[in-house]
Amino acid sequence: MPNAMVGDMPRRDLGIFTDTVLKLRDQVRTFDELDAFNKGRNPFPSGKPTGKARKVVEEWSELYDHLFGYKLDMSGIYVPAKVAGIERLIVEAEGITTQMAFDKAKELFPCWKCTDESLDKVVYNLYPRRGSIGYWARDRVEADEEYRNVCAEDMLMKKRISGIGLRGRILYEIKFFKETGKHLDINNGTICSSSRYLDGYVPLVLWHSYGGKMYVSRIRPQDAYDSWRVREAVS
Template identity: 40%
Template sequence: MVGSSDLMPSWFEKFAKISAEIWRQLLLGMKNPGKGLTLDHLQALVEHRNPFAKTQFADVQLDIIIDWQDFYRKTFGGFCDYSNVRIPEKPEGEWRLLIIEDLSLEQLYAKCKELFPCWRWTNDDLDKKVTWNERNAKDGVRAIWVKDVQEADENLKNLSADDIQEKGVKTETLAERLIHELKFFNETGNHLDIKNVTLCAGSRRSDGLVPRVVFDGDRMDVDWYRSDGASGGLRSREVVS
């Protein structure tokens, strides 16, 4: 407890300077992940833990996080802070980290159409058509791992969306697949699924049909398929979240 002798102008002046510096460091950390402070640092401090102990965030290559921050800023505008995003443990093998913002399907499709030719099966609002998603970012930015491959997962061919659900495999939603497309195009100038089709088994239309995405010739197509349908060229993309 602070004694009366401590409640002097010098104490308040020192407190004000410390508070101002904390705010400055927080803003720095938001703009430049890895520099300054984060809310996790402050949370650790009030819990009497070392705020600079190695964390899960520190285990992930910082340049990947910064790259995603720059991608969203340049592609959609606005300021992004991923310093507090929970990063799932990376599986063994070649996996790619996707940072998922709370963007509507209409926003994502419109951005794709702005950057390259696109077609979709319906002119109706995609967000009203797709009524179920295995995951979303409405409660905050999410991070997921997906296979770092151009074509949808070979090991998930000949499996319908119903099969995928029965096996309990997590797979990309339509929103995640569109973000994956945008990021892949941003990095390479190429497109996902030029030979096969991604079955977005993590999403459903209100009538139970499943979205699917393919780059067919010179355009990206978004259409639908029945949940019990399967083929060798129709494949989901596994997700670790």
Template identity: 35%
Template sequence: MNIFGKSKNNLEDPGKTSKEKIAPTQGVGDESMGYDPEQMNALVRTIIREDREQLQEAEVQQTQEDTKKLEALRKKMSKIIDIGTGDNFERKKENSPEQIRLVWQKFYQEVFGIETDFSKVEFPEDKEGFERAIIMAKGITTQQLIKKCREYFAVSDGVSKAIGEDLEGVIVSERSCMQESYAVLVQDLVEASRGKLKGFSADDAKAEKIATETLKERLIHELKYFLETGKHLDIESVTICAGSLLPNGEVPTVSSFKGNVLVVSKASNYSAGGYQPRPVIAKQVA
């Protein structure tokens, strides 16, 4: 911020030059500068105050604009998704598999511009605690998901920076949608740390043969949840995407911080604090 920039409400006549606005005071103040320090400080304080007020006004205006955009988006999405219940097994039992398939077909059509047919997608057997269904569309890539997420919120993708943009050819996952679409059931939790795998590393989950969210599943989970609520997952914790393995032996992790979704990686044996895999119920196993 340039505190000596032009102020919208100068203390002096705006027609005067800068030297006339802060006139030298003979025999008073800082002789090396030739200006009255008190007058200089008063002007600086005024400019800082005005700049702060303008910044606050800009922040409020930006927040209002973002809110309007989000509300418009949610209205658009509400036409194709029964907000909060459209893919939820527990909250709305009458949601048949057919209805859930239709919700996801419309989701991919509206958000990605992809025509899908999920009529043959089979759901895993329902299990208590796993209320949300996720359908992965055939052929969708990790980079497509990251790019689409960036249309709605910031994404810091440390994984692509570390191993290159062609993630599809190097990430090995428990399940793949490159040949066929499939569905999983996940826990409908904002924080991974409140799930059933507290203290588990990716290695622990694999040793126990527990299916967990892959990187793609976690990204589509994030995107759909955001479009439904305007909020992010894992604000206080981090999802270890134990269902995916990077070529360096590490596993991806996903979290959010101040509206920015972070995609990085950790050693497969890492477990600490709020880091935790998200378990899933799946029919397809790689």
């Protein structure tokens, strides 16, 4: 019976209470979510960008429009909560492929890649997502010092930390160049740990100061080196 009592509490209410406690215990739900609900706020915000985040999304929209002739639909972009110290918002537009990003970069400054094939044919993302996406990375010229000497395989299997992929890294280079006229990874290289070549190798991107160009190279998933680092991506 729907209104049956268990002690002084209706059975349905007891079920909801018990389910809530179990979800909190198992960390399926958080106390912050429960607190927001109790205060009459939406515990599950849409993630639509507001404030400074929205301004940055608008900057990305202008960049895509100006450089690619692509109209970014900002209404469908989810922006996750920002983590302290990880404050560079990157927006990857659904209609811009990795090869398109590389070609545009090559129009702006010298570039080289380790394959004659289209990057769209030989590189894929380990975590494919539909639509345009927004995520946070550290706002630094050099890839994350925190992950020096950590290979892509260990980032995935041991640390369980996602890193920026090849498309995102190239787009970041483009936006940084348009902002500053300078380049990323002058002294180090970004391991694009969320991307793989078809043969299992991992893209590595850096600015080759002597050659004066952006290099898209490749390393093994097990390769670790002091100047090769993952750029953590919070999504």
